[in-house]
Amino acid sequence: xxxxxxxxxxxxxxxxxxxxATLGGAITTWFVMRHAEIAAFDRRxxxxxxxxxxxxxxFEGGRTNSxxxxxxxxxxxxxxxxxxxxxxxxxxxxxxxxxxxxxxxRDGIKEFHNHKIDGKNVRLxxxxxxxxxxxxxxxxxxxxQIGRDIFLAMLGAIPTVLLLTLVGSTWVASKAxxxxxxxxxxxxxxxxxxxxxxLPVPSTKDEIAGLxxxxxxxxxxxxxxxxxxxxxxxxxxxxxxxxxxxxxxxxEEIVADIECSxxxxxxxxxxxxxxxxxxxxxxxxxxxxxxxxxxxxxxKTEFDxxxxxxxxxxxxxxxxxxxxxxxxxxxxxxxxxxxxRTFVAMMAQNLVENAVKYNTPxxxxxxxxRAVNGEVEMTIGNTGDGIPKDRTGQLFERFYRVCGxxxxxxxxxGLSIARELARAHDGDVELVRSDGSWTEMRVRLPRGx
Amino acid sequence: xxxxxxxxEVRLAQHISRALIxxxxxxxxxxxxxxxxxxxxxKHYDLIVLDVMLPGMDGFEVLRRLRGAKMDTRVLIxxxxxxxxxxVTGLGLGADDYLAKPFATQELVARVxxxxxRFPEKAPIKLKVGDLVLNxxxxxxxxxxxxxxxxxxxxxxLRVLMREPGRIFSRTELCERVWEREHDYGVxxxxxxxxxxxxxxxxxxxxxxVRYLGYTIREPE
Numbered sequence: 001x002x003x004x005x006x007x008x009x010x011x012x013x014x015x016x017x018x019x020x021a022t023l024g025g026a027i028t029t030w031f032v033m034r035h036a037e038i039a040a041f042d043r044r045x046x047x048x049x050x051x052x053x054x055x056x057x058x059f060e061g062g063r064t065n066s067x068x069x070x071x072x073x074x075x076x077x078x079x080x081x082x083x084x085x086x087x088x089x090x091x092x093x094x095x096x097x098x099x100x101x102x103x104x105x106r107d108g109i110k111e112f113h114n115h116k117i118d119g120k121n122v123r124l125x126x127x128x129x130x131x132x133x134x135x136x137x138x139x140x141x142x143x144x145q146i147g148r149d150i151f152l153a154m155l156g157a158i159p160t161v162l163l164l165t166l167v168g169s170t171w172v173a174s175k176a177x178x179x180x181x182x183x184x185x186x187x188x189x190x191x192x193x194x195x196x197x198x199l200p201v202p203s204t205k206d207e208i209a210g211l212x213x214x215x216x217x218x219x220x221x222x223x224x225x226x227x228x229x230x231x232x233x234x235x236x237x238x239x240x241x242x243x244x245x246x247x248x249x250x251x252e253e254i255v256a257d258i259e260c261s262x263x264x265x266x267x268x269x270x271x272x273x274x275x276x277x278x279x280x281x282x283x284x285x286x287x288x289x290x291x292x293x294x295x296x297x298x299x300k301t302e303f304d305x306x307x308x309x310x311x312x313x314x315x316x317x318x319x320x321x322x323x324x325x326x327x328x329x330x331x332x333x334x335x336x337x338x339x340x341r342t343f344v345a346m347m348a349q350n351l352v353e354n355a356v357k358y359n360t361p362x363x364x365x366x367x368x369x370r371a372v373n374g375e376v377e378m379t380i381g382n383t384g385d386g387i388p389k390d391r392t393g394q395l396f397e398r399f400y401r402v403c404g405x406x407x408x409x410x411x412x413x414g415l416s417i418a419r420e421l422a423r424a425h426d427g428d429v430e431l432v433r434s435d436g437s438w439t440e441m442r443v444r445l446p447r448g449x
Numbered sequence: 450x451x452x453x454x455x456x457x458e459v460r461l462a463q464h465i466s467r468a469l470i471x472x473x474x475x476x477x478x479x480x481x482x483x484x485x486x487x488x489x490x491x492k493h494y495d496l497i498v499l500d501v502m503l504p505g506m507d508g509f510e511v512l513r514r515l516r517g518a519k520m521d522t523r524v525l526i527x528x529x530x531x532x533x534x535x536x537v538t539g540l541g542l543g544a545d546d547y548l549a550k551p552f553a554t555q556e557l558v559a560r561v562x563x564x565x566x567r568f569p570e571k572a573p574i575k576l577k578v579g580d581l582v583l584n585x586x587x588x589x590x591x592x593x594x595x596x597x598x599x600x601x602x603x604x605x606x607l608r609v610l611m612r613e614p615g616r617i618f619s620r621t622e623l624c625e626r627v628w629e630r631e632h633d634y635g636v637x638x639x640x641x642x643x644x645x646x647x648x649x650x651x652x653x654x655x656x657x658x659v660r661y662l663g664y665t666i667r668e669p670e
Binding site: 237238240241242243244245246247248249250252253255256262265266268269272273275276277279307310311314315317318319321349353356 | 551603620624628635636
């Protein structure tokens with residue numbers, strides 16, 4: 001039920017409430033009706049009793065204690081349908097209803113009360129006048145029957161009530177939730193590339209309008225911070241690269257200056273490469289900052305992944321030679337891909353570089369690429385100590401390096417860049433295996449053709 | 450060649466100018482967009498080296514106005530961003546070439562010289578240095594009658610060298626031209642590939658090491 005749509009939940013709650021209300025109504029009605037019916041019964045019996053005593057008073061034959069007279073004349077018809085007993089002052093029974101097999105008990109009958117007679121619940125009352133005592137009453141079968149009928153009738157309405165409220169409240173809930181659904185759809189359209197869009201504000205001043213205003217304010221802030229970070233990467237780019245360009249031009253002049261001593265020119269040449277390295281760190285950071293702002297520009301062309309890997313494998317072979325590494329490759333032919341060629345080459349280069357760096361002398365590197373279900377899958381595996389289990393989570397973090405030190409060059413951006421570039425192409429880079437002997441990374445990219 | 454260098458960083462403009470003078474050009478320096486526009490309208494220049502990020506009027510705006518005034522002076526754009534959109538914007542506005550900062554000074558000089566030729570050469574399909582012939586169409590290399598097999602990187606490296614025989618390439622520049630992006634083993638790779646190329650090309654040697662400066666390819670004297 002937790003995963004139900006809201007309108008179903010609302011409908012269910014409403015229906016439960018309606019059923020409970022109907023049930024409560026039925027019980028109350030039954031109770032009130034029964035009470036009123038009993039009061040009416042009591043009133044009728046009292047009136048009948050008064051009429052009986054009046055008739056006895058004005059009987060033409062004068063005051064009588066003759067049973068047959070009561071039997072035939074004096075007890076009114078309205079009383080006869082009930083249980084009736086008439087006794088004189090001495091307690092002699094003058095009249096007894098045929099339905100009564102024996103006289104009523106003598107004690108305890110006064111006002112209207114319920115008594116058990118012949119195993120039945122009977123409501124009884126005693127009236128007395130001029131030495132005559134009239135005891136009358138009846139079981140409440142009829143009244144109970146009416147109460148039960150009404151109660152059952154109301155219970156019978158419950159399925160109808162249930163159905164109507166379910167349908168009705170689903171409709172009402174759908175109407176109520178419709179603006180929320182619109183907000184959801186509109187918010188979905190607002191992405192990093194289209195952050196300038198806003199949700200339409202309704203003319204009403206209800207809770208939904210309030211919600212939309214709050215959301216729009218959040219989008220405003222989001223847009224500002226996105227624009228800021230995008231502008232930052234452009235500004236930082238300029239303010240970093242221009243000084244590097246000046247530095248580089250200056251050092252290049254020293255390298256080319258024949259008036260400088262040889263050792264100075266040699267050192268300047270070394271510096272030149274450090275500058276190149278610095279500029280590439282700046283490039284990488286700017287690339288990551290653009291990726292964070294969702295503004296990585298891809299210039300997609302169609303190319304054969306094999307051609308790109310050819311160069312990367314060429315490097316691997318060259319680097320592997322002094323380390324006595326074996327490089328194996330299994331690249332599917334004509335593996336066409338529509339993507340940013342430079343970025344794909346960077347991904348492959350970064351991963352193969354790592355496979356060389358973290359290898360053991362005499363080890364192995366294996367590069368595979370093939371098409372799988374409309375995607376290109378590229379795996380790069382290497383022998384080596386592997387990544388400790390507790391470190392695999394940090395592997396794709398920026399500036400993270402499994403083992404640092406002078407022996408291993410680099411600045412720990414390679415993997416995070418490879419992942420950002422793959423994700424910008426709607427693909428990904430994952431670690432598929434890493435134990436004491438073999439580490440394997442997998443790149444998945446949609447073919448995009 | 451009369452060249453207008455528009456760069457707001459005075460030091461960088463000076464370095465560029467010195468390198469251009471050394472290569473036999475006649476550069477004039479200006480440091481903002483408005484002055485550049487006035488200078489370009491007042492005097493005839495063969496080429497404008499134009500930085501994009503300028504105070505006030507930026508490089509794109511200068512280019513837009515130049516082309517708006519029907520001036521077809523060749524323009525080489527310098528940008529710090531190296532973003533695809535910048536390159537596209539620049540070329541779309543009618544720039545003739547594009548160079549991302551930080552560039553190798555020699556690369557800039559080579560581009561300037563290439564743009565200075567009145568009739569730009571079509572990129573040749575065959576590159577020749579002495580008896581070494583590289584056919585770019587079918588990626589075949591011949592030393593005299595002998596055919597030499599090349600790997601992908603060797604081919605790219607040799608192509609960069611053979612396009613400009615005699616020009617000295619620093620290891621850093623070769624790194625930038627041959628590899629997609631900075632390689633942690635950059636210098637090592639350049640050295641390794643150069644030595645492999647030398648072995649394949651054999652004697653008499655064509656690829657020469659110029660001390661402290663880098664490498665060059667030229668015919669034996």
